[in-house]
Amino acid sequence: MSRPSIEDTIAELEDALAFFDDEDDRYRYLMELGRELAPLDPAERTEANRVTGCQSRVWVVSAREGGRLRFRAASDAAFVSGVLAMLLRIFDDRAPEEVLAADPGFLQRLGLSLSRRNGALAVVNRMRAAASAGG
Numbered sequence: 001m002s003r004p005s006i007e008d009t010i011a012e013l014e015d016a017l018a019f020f021d022d023e024d025d026r027y028r029y030l031m032e033l034g035r036e037l038a039p040l041d042p043a044e045r046t047e048a049n050r051v052t053g054c055q056s057r058v059w060v061v062s063a064r065e066g067g068r069l070r071f072r073a074a075s076d077a078a079f080v081s082g083v084l085a086m087l088l089r090i091f092d093d094r095a096p097e098e099v100l101a102a103d104p105g106f107l108q109r110l111g112l113s114l115s116r117r118n119g120a121l122a123v124v125n126r127m128r129a130a131a132s133a134g135g
Contacts, residue, residue, distance in 0.1 A: 006090055006091070006094065006098055006102045009089055009090050013089065014109055017029070017110060017111055026111070029082070030079055030082025030083065030085075031079055034075075034078055034081025034082035034084065035078075036085060037072075039074065040059055040061060040072060040073075040074040044059065044061050044072075045059050046059075049061050051119075051122050051123050051126050052122065053118065053122030054080065054119035054122055054123070055115065056076055056077035056080040057076045057077075058073065058075045058123060059073065059074050059075075060123060060127065060130075061073070062126075068093050068094060069092070069093070069094055069095070069099060070092060070093060071087075071091055071092045071127060071130070072092075073087070073088060079116075080116075080119065083116060083120050087124065087127070090102070091124075096130075097131075099127055099130075099131035100131045100132065104125075107121060107124070
């Protein structure tokens with residue numbers, strides 16, 4: 001079974017977020033997504049894995065498995081963990097070319113505030129750098 005494209009995954013997330021009329025409900029939904037993240041080992045919460053440009057502390061770990069990029073991420077903030085969960089749905093288990101071809105303009109379509117978009121863009125840029133480096 002093939003995985004939905006990045007654009008289809010973004011569209012699914014847009015639809016899920018659009019379901020909520022109330023911003024507080026969207027925030028609760030994102031925080032629920034964040035609770036589903038697998039925890040990072042404390043040894044992975046290093047400065048080398050830390051993403052700068054985020055208001056909260058964020059770590060992204062990447063690896064290449066069979067020509068695909070695998071990402072894991074964590075944050076010390078519940079809402080940011082939800083944003084990370086969305087980004088993992090979009091970019092985890094993709095070919096590097098797919099990650100590099102994705103237009104980061106989708107962050108605005110997801111309804112993130114400017115400061116949240118800036119932090120999310122820092123994470124996307126970290127993922128793109130991993131794709132350029134091959135994992």
